[in-house]
Amino acid sequence: MSQSIQFSAPSRTPHLLHLPQSRFHRPLSSFSFRRFSKYTPIRASSSPSPSPDLDSSSSSQVLLSPNGTGASDERSVVATAISTDTVGIEVDTVTEAELKENGFRSTRRTKLICTIGPATCGFEQLETLAEGGMNVARLNMCHGTRDWHRDVIRSVRRLNEEKGFAVAIMMDTEGSEIHMGDLGGESSAKAEDGETWTFTVRAFDSSRPERTISVSYDGFAEDVRVGDELLVDGGMVRFEVIEKIGPDVKCKCTDPGLLLPRANLTFWRDGSLVRERNAMLPTISSKDWLDIDFGIAEGVDFIAVSFVKSAEVINHLKSYLAARSRGGDIGVIAKIESIDSLTNLEEIILASDGAMVARGDLGAQIPLEQVPAAQQRIVQVCRALNKPVIVASQLLESMIEYPTPTRAEVADVSEAVRQRSDALMLSGESAMGQFPDKALAVLRSVSLRIERWWREEKRYEATPLQAIGSTFSDKISEEICNSAAKMANNLGVDAVFVYTTNGHMATLVSRCRPDCPIFAFTTTTSVRRRLNLQWGLIPFRLSFSDDMESNLNKTFSLLKSRGMIKSGDLVIAVSDMLQSIQVMNVP
Ligand SMILES: Nc1ncnc2c1ncn2[C@@H]1O[C@H](COP(=O)(O)OP(=O)(O)OP(=O)(O)O)[C@@H](O)[C@H]1O
Numbered sequence: 001m002s003q004s005i006q007f008s009a010p011s012r013t014p015h016l017l018h019l020p021q022s023r024f025h026r027p028l029s030s031f032s033f034r035r036f037s038k039y040t041p042i043r044a045s046s047s048p049s050p051s052p053d054l055d056s057s058s059s060s061q062v063l064l065s066p067n068g069t070g071a072s073d074e075r076s077v078v079a080t081a082i083s084t085d086t087v088g089i090e091v092d093t094v095t096e097a098e099l100k101e102n103g104f105r106s107t108r109r110t111k112l113i114c115t116i117g118p119a120t121c122g123f124e125q126l127e128t129l130a131e132g133g134m135n136v137a138r139l140n141m142c143h144g145t146r147d148w149h150r151d152v153i154r155s156v157r158r159l160n161e162e163k164g165f166a167v168a169i170m171m172d173t174e175g176s177e178i179h180m181g182d183l184g185g186e187s188s189a190k191a192e193d194g195e196t197w198t199f200t201v202r203a204f205d206s207s208r209p210e211r212t213i214s215v216s217y218d219g220f221a222e223d224v225r226v227g228d229e230l231l232v233d234g235g236m237v238r239f240e241v242i243e244k245i246g247p248d249v250k251c252k253c254t255d256p257g258l259l260l261p262r263a264n265l266t267f268w269r270d271g272s273l274v275r276e277r278n279a280m281l282p283t284i285s286s287k288d289w290l291d292i293d294f295g296i297a298e299g300v301d302f303i304a305v306s307f308v309k310s311a312e313v314i315n316h317l318k319s320y321l322a323a324r325s326r327g328g329d330i331g332v333i334a335k336i337e338s339i340d341s342l343t344n345l346e347e348i349i350l351a352s353d354g355a356m357v358a359r360g361d362l363g364a365q366i367p368l369e370q371v372p373a374a375q376q377r378i379v380q381v382c383r384a385l386n387k388p389v390i391v392a393s394q395l396l397e398s399m400i401e402y403p404t405p406t407r408a409e410v411a412d413v414s415e416a417v418r419q420r421s422d423a424l425m426l427s428g429e430s431a432m433g434q435f436p437d438k439a440l441a442v443l444r445s446v447s448l449r450i451e452r453w454w455r456e457e458k459r460y461e462a463t464p465l466q467a468i469g470s471t472f473s474d475k476i477s478e479e480i481c482n483s484a485a486k487m488a489n490n491l492g493v494d495a496v497f498v499y500t501t502n503g504h505m506a507t508l509v510s511r512c513r514p515d516c517p518i519f520a521f522t523t524t525t526s527v528r529r530r531l532n533l534q535w536g537l538i539p540f541r542l543s544f545s546d547d548m549e550s551n552l553n554k555t556f557s558l559l560k561s562r563g564m565i566k567s568g569d570l571v572i573a574v575s576d577m578l579q580s581i582q583v584m585n586v587p
């Protein structure tokens with residue numbers, strides 16, 4: 001038995017309703033809801049519209065679905081669903097095993113990102129990370145050649161195809177901030193207290209002269225002054241500028257430490273960050289544009305833009321992508337890691353498809369003690385504007401060398417989960433650390449523990465979210481999702497099911513952070529991968545129609561046949577094709 005509310009709007013969108021044969025939209029009257037006897041239509045305005053990103057293959061899958069023709073005998077629906085879809089529903093084996101083992105409610109809601117580097121680039125290593133819960137693989141274009149990155153991308157794709165994972169790929173641009181060269185192949189160099197080092201804009205053909213570091217920015221020697229402080233990686237190592245000789249800048253080490261290849265450099269004068277001509281460098285360098293073309297060609301899912309200063313660069317990149325990649329398939333993530341990005345935070349996030357709290361460089365640009373407040377603000381703004389947010393850098397830094405985290409690191413990870421950020425990211429821990437799998441396991445277990453704590457404490461009560469929809473249809477979707485999440489909490493349902501063509505409706509449910517997992521059913525593989533960055537969403541690929549009854553029957557039978565749900569489970573279903581909410585027990 002099911003109870004449902006439907007929203008439909010013949011009056012305001014007559015152009016659609018004049019197309020009763022439209023395969024995307026049929027008037028409600030053409031539906032038969034025999035099994036859902038308490039179905040109560042509520043008439044509101046707006047109407048579902050064809051999804052712009054349905055490619056022809058996926059839409060034909062939807063449209064040709066034998067179940068798309070309206071209600072029919074349930075057994076025949078089930079039989080056709082199984083016989084026509086050999087795979088039927090795509091979900092990875094790890095999620096499937098978790099659902100079976102722990103039941104819906106204890107699935108992990110916080111998503112995990114691993115930076116891939118020399119420690120994790122092999123196929124088996126990637127597979128271990130995917131099995132350990134990696135939702136997104138990040139490639140930092142500061143390091144490695146394009147050939148190296150291509151191999152990783154192809155390995156991840158192969159893993160997805162062969163094992164059914166939906167690991168998304170995020171390409172992170174180098175940006176044109178000042179950084180050191182690659183140390184001529186050495187993995188690190190030690191700077192000792194009092195030593196004199198030369199930072200130079202000269203390039204070296206062969207081996208690097210002793211205590212000499214090349215710098216990426218030609219104007220470096222002109223911009224710095226004697227007496228300036230030079231910070232490597234936001235202060236991991238410090239130098240004082242003592243002399244300038246042409247392209248060479250002589251510096252004395254004042255805080256010793258390890259210099260890592262391509263480490264970021266900032267310089268400070270009288271306690272403030274110096275922003276001279278380097279402030280005029282483009283956010284996306286010419287090398288970055290080549291990397292972006294490479295990313296488009298290789299079909300990455302996200303591009304994370306380093307050192308974003310304003311919304312303009314995001315808008316520019318988005319139009320570039322729209323013209324070159326298949327309609328909006330690549331999400332643009334704004335990395336918040338500069339003073340300008342904090343000043344223009346709201347407009348940047350509004351323009352982007354998500355944001356990253358890039359605490360490494362952020363902590364080099366603002367005083368360290370201000371980073372936690374900045375993190376909280378970025379997470380809140382993203383939630384308000386319905387954009388996924390990633391908390392990144394140094395979450396488990398000590399695990400680069402040690403197999404267990406510090407207590408302080410565990411507390412930091414807990415805080416990011418408690419703030420309900422969508423995703424946590426490993427950097428050096430997974431790229432070049434000694435314990436990448438253990439670091440991922442710590443993120444996973446801490447996330448699960450904090451999420452369980454909420455449930456025990458019933459902390460999920462909704463903080464009021466600001467309305468964000470601009471069109472009437474978007475407003476209805478938003479109200480439906482807010483209500484679905486509230487109902488899910490109040491009724492203690494086992495899961496929310498969202499049927500969504502472009503993924504938007506699933507993000508709206510995720511935004512409410514309901515106290516149950518959200519099964520997001522989508523027809524396209526790329527949408528499925530992109531949803532993998534979002535809090536609480538378990539994305540499935542499934543061909544479905546605009547007939548909710550047959551969609552539900554099909555989903556129930558497929559999930560039941562794989563032991564992922566069982567009769568009696570309480571489910572709320574929402575859909576963006578036919579704006580509706582239904583509450584039901586799995587038959
Ligand atoms: N593809 C790679 N090849 C070699 N080493 C890598 C690679 N990716 C990362 N690393 C190593 O891992 C460390 C941390 O990686 P990460 O990319 O997260 O650096 P980051 O400084 O946090 O990022 P960003 O450069 O975007 O600010 C790097 O300093 C580098 O030593």
Ligand SMILES: CC(=O)C(=O)O
Pocket residue numbers: 306335337357358359360361362392393427
């Ligand atoms: C991730 C990154 O770019 C930073 O923390 O600086």
Ligand SMILES: [K+]
Pocket residue numbers: 140141142172173174175306
């Ligand atoms: K980067």
Ligand SMILES: [Mg+2]
Pocket residue numbers: 306337358360361
């Ligand atoms: Mg950075």
